[in-house]
Each structure stands twice: as C-alpha cells, then as structure tokens.
Amino acid sequence: MQRDNIHVFKSTGAGYFTFILTILLAFSPPLFSQQPPRVESSTDTASIRIGEQIQWTVVVEVDSTAQVIFPEGQTFSPLETVEAYKTDTTRKKDRMLLQKTYALTQFDSGGYLLPTQRIEIDGKGYFTDSLFVMVATIPVDTVNQKMFDIKPMMEVETSPWGWLGWLALGLLVLLLGGFAYYWFYLRKKPLTEAEKEALLPPYERAMKELKRLEESRYLIQDEYKQYYTELTGIVRAYLEEEVHISALESTTAQLLEKLELLRDAGKLDLEESTLRQFQGILETADLVKFAKNKPELRKAEEDRTHVEEIVRKTKEALPEPTEEELLQQETYRMAMAEQQRKRKVRFALAGVGGLVLIGLIGAIAYYGFSNVKDYLIGTPSKSLLEGEWVASSYGYPPVILETPEVLYRKEIELPPEARATIKDLDAFAYDDTRAHLSIATLSTVFNKPDEEPDYEGAVEQILSGFEKNGARNIITKQEDFTTVSGVPGIRVFGRGEFKIPDSDRFLKGKYTILLFGGNGFMQQVVLSWEEEDPYAEEIVARILKTIEVKTVI
Template sequence: MLNKYFINYSNNNYTLLLKRCVLLCVLFVGFSTFSQTAPKVSTKIDTTSIKIGDQITFTVTVETDTTAQVIFPEGQTFSPLETVEAFATDTTRQNDRMTLQKIYALTQFDSGSYKIPAQRIEINGEGFLTDSTRIINVANVAVDTLAQKMYDIKPLMEVDKSYSAIWKILLLVILGLLIIGGLLYWFVFRKKPLTEEEKVALLPPYDRALLELKNLEKSKYLIQDEYKEYYSELTGIVRSYLEEDANVSALESTTDELIGKLELLKDAGELKIDDDTLQQFKRILQTADLVKFAKSKPDTSVAEQDRQSIEQIVHKTHDALPEPTVEELMEQEEYKEELEKKKQKKKIIYASVAVIGVLVISFAAASAYYGFTYVKDTILGHPTKELLEGEWVSSSYGYPPISLETPQVLTRQETKLTPEMKGSIKELQMFSYNSNQGFFMVGTTSTTLAQEVEPEFNKSIEAFIKNLEKGGAKNIITKQEEFVTVTGVKGIKVFGSGKFPVPGSDELIDGEYSILLFGGKGFQQQIIINWLEEDEYAQEIVDRILGSVEVKTEL
C-alpha cells in the first residue's frame, strides 16, 4: 500500500522540503557571545622542518580549574598531517588550578608546506580552538643520482580480472541443472525396460491369445482342482481375443448372445467360420458356465481338450477374418500416432511439474533460510534493497567538509539567502540525494556564520519541527541523544517518526527521520535523512551512513 505513495515522491519535492527545512533552521540559529574565561589553551611544536616520514611533537597545554572537565580530540583530526600516536594526558595540580598536557606525534609522507589545523578542546562543554597558523615544512630525502642509476617509469600492466567467484556460481548452477536433468531423464524421458506383462500387452491380439493359452497349459489349476479359475481364464482369453480382433462385444455378453453375434457375422460374410466350430465353441462356453455357476467338475482330460479346442477356434477365427483394408490400416496408424502424442504430452506435463516442484522447493528452502520477504524482494525487486546492495560512494561535501558514505553521490542544491539571513550567514552549501522510487532522502548542509559564535542547536531543532508541521506532517515524535563520530567528534542526534504528506494526495505515510548537528565557533553542519517506516533495507542504509559520518572541526 505504501509503495504506491513513495514511488511518486519526486526529486523536486524532496529538494524543496530539504531547502525549506535547512533555511529555516539556519534562520533561527542563535548566537552565544564568547567571553574570555579562566581556562587557557596553548600549543607548541618541537620543530617546523622535517624530512618525509619523520615525526614532529605537537603539545597542547590547558590551564583550568581542578573541577573542570577537559576533552582532547582523538583520531585523525590533524589532516593533512597524520596522527602517529596520541600519548596519555599528563596532569599537574597546584591549589585549585591544574595543568593538562597532551602530546601528539605527527608525520607526513609527501613533501611540501602544511598548516597544522586548529584543534577543538572542550572545557566544561564549551569549545576552545587551538592556533592553526603553524606551518610545517616537509623536505624530500636527497637522492644521489650519480651513484644511483635512474630508470624509466614502467608502463601500466594489465591484470586479468579474477572470475573465481563467477565460476563458483556457474558451477553451482550447472550442477543444479545437471541434477534436475538427470532426475527428469531417469523418471520421465528414459525408456524403461518393459516387464513381462507389458511385453505381452504390446503383442497383437492373435499372438497374445496363443501365448496366454500356452501359459494356461503350464498352470497348476487342474492339478489343484481349481476348475473355476481354469475355465474363467480360458473363456476370458477367447472373449478378449474376439473383442479385439473380430470387433465383437464378447466380454459382457452371455453365451447365447455371443454365439448369436458370431452367427450374424457369419451370415453377413464378415466371418468365414463353419457351423461345427461355432457349435464346439458354444459347448465349451456352456461347460464353463456350469463350472462357474453350478460347481460342475469335468474330467481333467475334458478340461485339457477344451483348451486345445479354444486354441483351434482362435486359429480358425483368425484365418476366417478378412484382411484389413488400407483405410483400416491408416486408422490404426493414426491411432498409434495419437497414443504416442498422448505419451509425449504426459512426459511434458511431468517435466513441467517436476521443474515447478523444484522451483517451489527452492523458494521454500530459501525463504526458510533467508526469510520470505528477502527472497520475494530479491526476485521481484525493491527500491531501497537495490540501493543497499549497489556500489556506494564515499565523499566530502561542503565547507567545513562533511564526509560520509552514501548509496549514490549527493548533488549540490542551489540556495539563495534572504536579506535577513545574509546578516548572520556568510555562506550556505547544501547537497542531497532523493530516491526516485522510494521515500528515502539524505542531505548535508554546511553553514558558515558571519561571526565566530557558537550555534544554538535547540533553535535549529525547533525550526525544523515547526517547518515539518507547516508542511502537513502530523504525530511527529522527537527524541534526542548525543552522537559521536568514529574519530570522537561529538554532536547532537535528533530522530523520531511521524506521518508525512504525499504531494498531490491527502494521504499520509508513516516515515522516520534522523538529523545530526555539529558545529563550533563560526560554523554549523547538518545531516538529514528520512525513510519509510518498517523498511528494513532503508534502516540498514541509515545505519551504514551514520556509521561513516566524519566532520572537520575547523574553518
């Protein structure tokens, strides 16, 4: 139900919403005046010139009250210089004052002149920036070109791409197809060896009748006094033969009805058989009726003679039948072809059922292992799942830069500052990405203030929420907590959920949002993300983006 709404969410609508939110946020940014306080921050370095790969010692000294809480920067915050090691903080106390000393070992592997960036020191929650005017000169290592022979740069070498993973997948697919093909061949298409009963059933009626009479002769019916079974099988053989070869409905006919039908065929010239043979056949059928219904028991010799007589009757009947016409032979051939087509059709049906069965079993197994929703979305496709599994982009946006990893690159958004905003904002840079097929958006904003003052985040948050409500959002739930980047930079995370409007419709959809706010004297940085509620793929995307966020703390 929600898909039909968020699929229609266009890039222009997202961009307009992002601009309105951010512009109102920065409009309400408060300015807290900076006054000289008791804490004192100073820095020093042991040298301003090093060779490539050598290290310099950068020392930060803080003098403050013994009750103050001091937080030094951690991680790679000295870019373009690299932090080799951050030593433990050295603390000395004297009366109600204390001196904290933090030493960093820095290096650089490219020659040139580099400025040590200002570092943000937090004292009782207030930020203090160190001096950033120190220049470090990194010199090349001298190379004796006379003693060392120089060689041309070697050309690029083409390396064959590794297809090991593709080959593994192909081998698994081929193995699966071979297994399915083998099962289909063995159970459907393979010509199975015929059983004795099937071989007998394929014989012509005349040959089959003679064979069955020979088998009856070898039976133990007469030895075991099973005359009823003997005569039942004897008359069944001859009746089946007459029905198939002479086209006489013999199986369901009584003795008199069967003899009457044969006489009609004889009189019509369709069966050239003499009267003695008919009378002899009638007598055998009557004897069989007495044995089956009156429990009569003839001599064994009579029973054997009756079998021989039936064999002679089959011979005479076969000889008395006229040769089949060309039309009859063609009908028989068409009948055989029709039977073959039916068999082929059955094989195709069996094969289709087998393939469908394998697919159903595979789908069920995959659903049991990975989950039904994941398998369904993999087969049918899902917009945010495709974003999650696509190739991600790592980049920095704006100034001061915001570094993060996103499914797609963020594009710059043109913004115009109002005359009222120009008095407090020096520069505003916005970047965003909006999914064409999903209620998903990520954007960054870097704001440079006209004065070096601390931004008031609370006013920015209030402005953002008011702008959402003005746009038609309802039931907005807001939560707030501290957010720390991977390198230890602290910020504020505001997150929650609500019902957001769909452009061109009165419907509201359930969505979630998350805002990260960073800043210092003279600047503010924001990251805004919103996505569809209960979209597990979007939640994974958000977690991955938040885990990659990094910001610079200097202008």
C-alpha cells in the same frame, strides 16, 4: 507527537498568543474554570558512581478525565534507561495524582545533563526541569592488583563458504536435476514381462494367454469356475480388440448375434460350424459359472483347444486392414507414445521440483528464511546497499559523505522574511520510494558573519515538515555527534509513523538529523528510512561513518 529536549521560543508570536489567551479567558468562563495540570520531577541523588542507578520520579496532578502520556524508551540520553516502573495512580475527588519512576544509569564518568522530559496531557506538552548529574569513577588499586598490557590483535581466517556455498548448492541442485531428467526421460528402461506382453499384437497375446491357461493348475485343483472365466475372457478380449465389437460386456446370445451380423455383412468370413462350436463353449462356461456345473476334465481341455482354433480361424477370417485403418492404428500408437513421453516428463519435473524443494528447505534451515528470500527475490534497499556507492561533496560550506546514489540539487525558493537572515542555501536530496529511503543535505550561509545557528529552530522546521507530509506519533531524542575527523555536532533522532505517498497507509519509520555549524553558517544532514528494514539500517550506519563537514567559510 513527543519531542524531548527541544524547546522553541519565538518572541514574535508571544504577544499574539497572550492576546488570544486573554480573549479566551474573558469570554469562556466555564471552560477555563478547571485547575491547570501540575507537573513536578525529582531524583533521589545527583551524584553516583559508574554503573549505579538514579531514581528519577515525575508527579502529575490532573483532572480525573485527563489523558496523560509519559516518556517511553531511551529519552533520557546521555543517561540510559534501565527500567520504567509502573505508574502509581491516586484519586482524590475529581483530581488524579500520577507518579512515574524511572531507573537511570551511566557507565562513563563525567558530568551529564539530565534533559527535560515532555509529559503529554490531553495532547499538550508539559516539560520537566533538567538536572546536572555527576558520575564518579571507581578507584582501582594499581599497587596490589597487577596490570597487564592489552593483547595484540590476532588475524582470523575468514570462511571461504560465503558465495561459494550458494554456488555449490546451485550446482548440486542443477546436477541432481539433470540426473533426474536423464533417469526418467532420456534413459531407455528395460521393459517388464507385463509391458512386453501388452505391446504384443492381439492374436499373439491371446495365444500366449491360452498357453499360460493350459499350464495352470485350475483343473487339477478343481477350480472350473476360474478356468472357464479366464478362458472366455481371453477370447472375448481378443474379439473386442481385433474384431472391434463390444464382447466383454455382452451376453452369449448378444455376442453370437454380433458375430453373425459381421459374417452376413462380409466383414468376418467364419463358418457356421465354428460359430456353433463357439456357442457351445460359451454355454458350458455359463453353466459352470452360474449353475455350478462341473464338466469332465477331458471336455474342459478340449474347450481350451477349440477356443485356440476359434481365435486362429477368426484371425484368418478378418479382411486385410485398409489404408485408413492402418493410419488410425499408427495414430493410436503415436498418441500412446506421446502419452508415455508426457508421463516421463512429469516424473522428471516432479523429481527436479522435489530436489529444489529439499535444497530450499535446507538453505532456509541454515541461513534463515529472510536471508534466503532476500537473496532469491531481492529488495530495493538490499540492491542499494550492495551497489556501487558514490562519495561526493555537496553545497557550501561543503558536506562530504558517501551514498548509494548521487544526491540531486533541489531548488528552494526562500520567502522574503527568510532572505533577511539567509544569504545562501544549498539543498541536495535523494528519495527512493520503493526502498522508503530518503537522504538530504542542507548548507546555509547567514547574512551576518557572526550569527549563531539556531539548531532547535532548524529541527522544529524539519519535524513540522514531517507532520505536513502526514507523519504522526513522532518521538524525538537528542545526543552529541562527532565525525571521524573529530568535528562536533548534534544528532536528533527517533521514530514515527510516516504516510506513504499517494495512499492512506502508514509505515513505521526512523529518522536522524545531524546539525553542524559555527558563526555565520549551518549544515544539516537528514535521513529517514523504514524501521523494520535491516538493509536500510546498514545503509544509514555506513553513511554516518563517512560524514565530514568543513567548518571554515
């Protein structure tokens, strides 16, 4: 864990540590015979002008097997890190010399303390020296260079297409969906000729097809095979649908045998002459289709006329349908109508789904995937940010701030050793495990009115609490903080990996610790949140703008 700019010295533990170290030195000669690490730091200058850079270099001499971790990120605050150069490594026998250089700058004039930096060697922290840096202003020629007043603020009209745009998009999708539902489901479309013909009874459909065959040009074009194929197909389809026998896939002999069985059973009142006539037509058709026989034109025309008579006689020979058969036919028609209705519904749903998909793709292209996802699904932190906030005062001395939810009092049992120093402690907190957001305030009053607050010790306790709860790889930075009303304080902030309660998983998080105080008291505000949550970032930024503290007790 890296903690820059934080030093905690406890006199009560120094003697115990020295005693333990003496025992280890006395009884462990091989382990401590190695040379200790050496850490040195230097800069190329201690005075710059605004925008110029300081080259800060740290040299570490360690054993060749040691693991060294240099500071990363903006750990030099109030100076800004411009660039961290690559580490230069030199080996000499069993020792290793590491040199790391950082380019630092500052854009405000004044005197700045370059803080100590923590170098981690085999898990142990070593600190560099601090340095005072002067940043001078650049002189401006106000005689020859004309100066102009600051331009006044201009009012800019805000775009009305915020939530109105989403409303218009939703109404458009609903309108298109309603139109698709009407067009594919409610609207009665005119039937095509093929659909009208398919709805005709079998007899009328067969007679219409025979009439169309009579008007065809098959016989004129010498296409007898096609002519007889359609002719026998018409009569076979009629028999299969009306008489309910498998006629399309039966041979001539099988079809005639089935008709004779129906006649003998009294279910089809056909004369023998009609069956023999039908047999002759089928045999002629077989000769034309399979033996390439070519009958006379007059014979072919007569066969079509005979088939028409056979269809008519077959219809007359059929007995009247029973009530059960009529019920079956009605059930069949209802099933077909239901199937057609379901087909229309599927088309309508597909149309609406397509329109919704197109609208969704357009919204993602314009607003971005994350914004659309958060708008449709929502996130816990987004709900907190957009909900009704609460402004309240907590503890004594009071800490005043606005939060998404009310902070609740936490009862803290002070250990006996703490009671000797602390007179009163007020703690309030709110913790949302779904949004991974935690807010806490602490107000402490000391027994001695002139006692100064120990900021470093307080930060150390908070970071130790993070570690006890499973946090790891904590990086710490420090800077000054001032409330809106001008009360100065200290801000310690950073990031780390925080353990999710009741699981073995970790998430990347950030934290901020604000410390205020004076003689006899101290106030703390502790915030922690998920690093990659933009709504949590907005929540924290809003809280920091509203913090106020009372510095008189």
